[in-house]
Amino acid sequence: MTMSLRRRSTSYFRNLTTETTTKQDPKDQNFTQTLNEICTITRSKPRWENTLISQYPSFNFSNPKFFLSYLKHQNNTFLSLRFLHWLTSHCGFKPDQSSCNALFDALVDAGAVKAAKSLLEYPDFVPKNDSLEGYVRLLGENGMVEEVFDVFVSLKKVGFLPSASSFNVCLLACLKVGRTDLVWKLYELMIESGVGVNIDVETVGCLIKAFCAENKVFNGYELLRQVLEKGLCVDNTVFNALINGFCKQKQYDRVSEILHIMIAMKCNPSIYTYQEIINGLLKRRKNDEAFRVFNDLKDRGYFPDRVMYTTVIKGFCDMGLLAEARKLWFEMIQKGLVPNEYTYNVMIYGYCKVRDFAEARKLYDDMCGRGYAENVVSxxxxxxGLYLHGKTDEALSLFHEMSRKGIARDLISYNSLIKGLCQEGELAKATNLLNKLLIQGLEPSVSSFTPLIKCLCKVGDTEGAMRLLKDMHDRHLEPIASTHDYMIIGLSKKGDFAQGMEWLLKMLSWKLKPNMQTFEHLIDCLKRENRLDDILIVLDLMFREGYRLEKSRICSLVTKFSKKNFPFPHLCLEELL
Known part of the structure; x- marks a missing residue:
C-alpha cells in the first residue's frame, strides 16, 4: 500500500472515531473494556471464531454501534471484514449502511478490490456514488475488465453516471489486456449515458489505440485528423501507436506525415517514437530511410542512447552493411557511450555474417577483457556465425568449450550445430546432439527436428524421418511446409511413389503449397519409371498451384509421351506446351 493510500485509510478511521465517540455512551465502561478485549482476541488468536461467543455469552454482538466501534479500534480493514463475515453468519448481525460504507471505502482505499467486491454481495447495501466511482477505477487498475463492464451496466440501470475520467481508466485497462471488444462496448455506454458527448482527448486516444490494435490504423488516423481539426492534440503514446501500426503496414509516407504533425503541434517526438520508426524501417530493409531518420533526430538536438545506437547497428549488421555498422560503433564510443554485452554480440554476429571471423574473435576477446562474462549469448x-559459413568443426569446438567452462548450453546453440552438422552430412553427430538436448531437459523446437528430417530424407531413411515427425506431433510441434517437401522427395527417391503421391495430396489438403522443385523431382522420378498416368496427375496439381515447367522438361515429356503413343485424356498437348 502506498503512503497516500495509508494516509487516506487512516482518515477513514479518524472520521469513524468522531462518529462513534458521539454515539457511544462514555459511562459504559464495560462496553469499552469488552470491545478492547475482543479487538485483542481477534487480532492475536488464530481460531477465535470457535470460542468468542462462549467467552462473552451476555454481550450483544448484533448491536450496530458495536461493529462501528470495532472498525475504529481495530484499524485493520481485512480483520474487520473477517469479523463482519463472522458476525453475519453467527450472531444474526445485519450491517447497516454506515457500517458497510465505512468498511467499503477503507477496502477500496487499501486497493483490496476482491475484498470490496465481496462486500457488495451483502443484501440492500448500495455504496455511495463517490465510493462506486473509486471502486470501478480500482477494478480497471487491477485489469478486472469484465467485472468493470458488468459494474458499469449495473450502475447505468440504477441511474449512476461515472465520470469521463473513470471511463478512461477502464478503457486503458481494456487496452492493456487486449480486450478491444470491451473498449467499444464501454464507449457505447459512455455515449448512451451522455458522458461521451463532449470530446475528451484521453477517450479519443484510447479509441485510436484500439483501432491500431485491431490493425485498423487508417480509422485511427482519420479520428486523429478530426481531433486536430478541433484544435486538440493527443499525447505521444497515441502518436506512437499510429506510427507502429503504419510501420507494420509499410505505410512510410503516413509515418513521415505523423512525425511532421507531432513536430508542428510542438508535441516533440520522444526517443522512443524515433526508435519505433527506425525499428520499423530496418525490419523492412528500408536502411537508407532509417539512417536518414536517425540523422534527423540528431540534427534536432536529440542524443541517441546506447539502445538506439545498438538498434541501428543491428539493422545494418542484419543486412550485411558492416561498414555502416562500424561507423556507428565508433561514433557511439566517441560520444562516451560504452557498448554493453548486447551491442558487442550484435557486432560479433555482423562480422560472422560477412565471414570475418578474425575480427569477430578479436571483438569477442575485447568484450571479455572489459569484464563482460562469457555466457551463453556470446x-x-x-x-x-561459424555454422552459417560451414565452419562446423570450429563451432563444435566452441560448443564443447562451453561445457568445460560450466556455461549452460541453450536451445539456440544446439539448433545451430544440428543444422550445421546436417549441412555437412554428419547425420550421426547431429542425431547425437538432439539426444543430448533431450537429456539436458531442454524442450526441442521445430528447428531442432527440421534439419534432421531433411538429412534423413536425403539419404533415403524416410522411416527415420517419419519417426521424428511423429515425435514432433507428440510434442505438439507443427512442421514447417518445407518438411513435407523433404518427405515427398525422399519417398519418390526410394521409389515409394504411391506414398509420395499420397503425401503430396495431404499437403495440398492442408492448404500448404509445395515447392516447385518438389513437383519437378516427383515428375522426374515418375518419368524414369514410365508412370505416365501419375505424371499427368502431378502436372495437373502443379498447374493448379500456378507453376509452369521449364522448356527442357516440356520437350522431354512430349518426347516421352510421343514414344509411348500416349493419349491425352485429361491434359491436352496444347496445355502442356
Missing amino acids: YSTMIS
Missing part, C-alpha cells in the same frame, strides 16, 4: 552468437 557463445551462441559465435556458433551461429
